[in-house]
Amino acid sequence: MIILFGPTGAGKSVQGQLLSAKNGWAWLSAGELLRKTNDPEVGAILKDGSLVAPETINKIIGQEVSKIDIRQRIVLDGFPRDIKQAEWLVGNEVILNRTVGLAIVLVVPEQELLNRLLNRNRADDNIESIRRRLNIYNQKTDEILNYLGNHDVNVIKIDGTGTIEQVHERIMVELEKCKLD
Secondary structure (H helix, E strand, C coil): CEEEECCCCCCHHHHHHHHHHHHCCEEEEHHHHHHHCCCHHHHHHHHHCCCCCHHHHHHHHHHHHHCCCCCCCEEEECCCCCHHHHHHHHHCHHHHCCCCCEEEEEECCHHHHHHHHHHCCCCCCCHHHHHHHHHHHHHHHHHHHHHHHHCCCEEEEEECCCCHHHHHHHHHHHHHHHCCC
């Protein structure tokens, strides 16, 4: 599995979809899966900008991973978002029949993120919820990346600014260097 990591608005979904389309890989977006749920409690949490309980998203991700052919690489978008989720993902590699091979961190300045998010006109994107999500991301990032690195996951940081194509080319260059199985 490849994890696309970065704050809300960094372009994880766009890049995940590109990787999926160009390489025939499966793309799983935690945010997309949560937005599609009919659970009103989850909807309220998302609107507030808070994080859904780790147990809830772990269960959803586990169910979705189990539906994907074992031979197909998976790009995880927006998961894990906290240390409990990272521990669950790494700790369940045998059960999931998958290993985490790479974490790609898209790095984008905060003002650029605010501009992107306010222009996409999504119901859960208001200045308060955006700032709350960015603060949560910033508080948890180092711990998660350190944990992944300590569990043999290659963590690379990529400049997430520029055009979609420029960012995608940077990702492809790094994927080639990593030579994943």
